[in-house]
Amino acid sequence: MVDVPQLVEQARQGRPRAVARLISLVEGAAPELREVMAALAPLTGNAYVVGLTGSPGVGKSTTTSALVTAYRKTGKRVGVLAVDPSSPFSGGALLGDRVRMSEHASDPGVYIRSMATRGHLGGLAWAAPQAIRVLDAAGCDVVLVETVGVGQSEVEIASQADTSVVLLAPGMGDGIQAAKAGILEIGDVYVVNKADRDGADATARELNHMLGLGESRTPGDWRPPIVKTVAARAEGVDEVVEALEKHRAWMEERGVLAERRRSRAAHxxxxxxxxxxxxxxxxxxxxxxxxxxxxxxxxxxxxxxxxxxxxxxxxxxxx
Structure with a gap:
């Protein structure tokens, strides 16, 4: 028998085991799920949800880890949902991104969870919205949602995050891929990672050109910035955080953030x-x-x- 009120109270205190148990109840669609969601409802609405998406191999996990470090330096509590492909045998997460973020494992201000897509298209686990709510209620100031690299269907992250970050890398044909996948329509911030490689400037230029072609903006509209990074060396990561904070401020000023959250709840x-x-x-x-x-x-x-x-x-x- 699950004592939901006690579990929620422990999660609010930041106890990792309680947070893990709540997310497990969410993933397993447990009978207690309705009670859990009802208990969490008044405790949510504070976390800033950032989605990170992009083709496989662009460095999403490395970038996520670098962002965790940057946010922790400012004293913010961070939750990470790393959505992995499912194991065809167990249905569980296959890659286990926690391995790649092991440097944060002993930090009590960071909670990292791998979730399996379990065949759900769109790059996100079906339980991701409820898992985000758990991390929000547990006191995370920022929740980073890293989606599985599945190409064209990854655009679903736009409906789950306050701000969507699209990662690209030089030499991967990402410019063409971006146009094909429709990610030019969902990105709020674009990151050209592995910028120490040849072709990084060309990738950024091509992306800037393609964003310009698709523009029908009025004065005051948000123009997605393009930030070049070498996440493995934490280069350019502070600029990404700055771009995220600017986007958040812009959304709050114009009521866009509230509207996105209403849309997310309706979905x-x-x-x-x-x-x-x-x-x-x-x-x-x-x-x-x-x-x-x-x-x-x-x-x-x-x-x-x-x-x-x-x-x-x-x-x-x-x-």
């Missing part, structure tokens, strides 16, 4: 509702109502859309 509610409906429809497999509708479609008495409407009406009206 989360929609996801939970659709999941619940899908489960109820799944329970109908072999049910007489579904079989009867299928028979009518085969007999030409109705069409799939009308049958689906009847099914949804029956589910939503308790039929």
């Amino acid at each position: 989360e509610v929609e996801t939970i509702a659709v999941t619940a409906l899908r489960e109820r429809i799944g329970d109908l497999r072999g049910d007489q109502r579904l079989d009867a509708l299928a028979e009518r479609i085969v007999a030409g008495e109705t069409d799939p859309y009308r049958a689906a409407d009847e099914l949804v009406d029956g589910l939503t009206n308790g039929g």
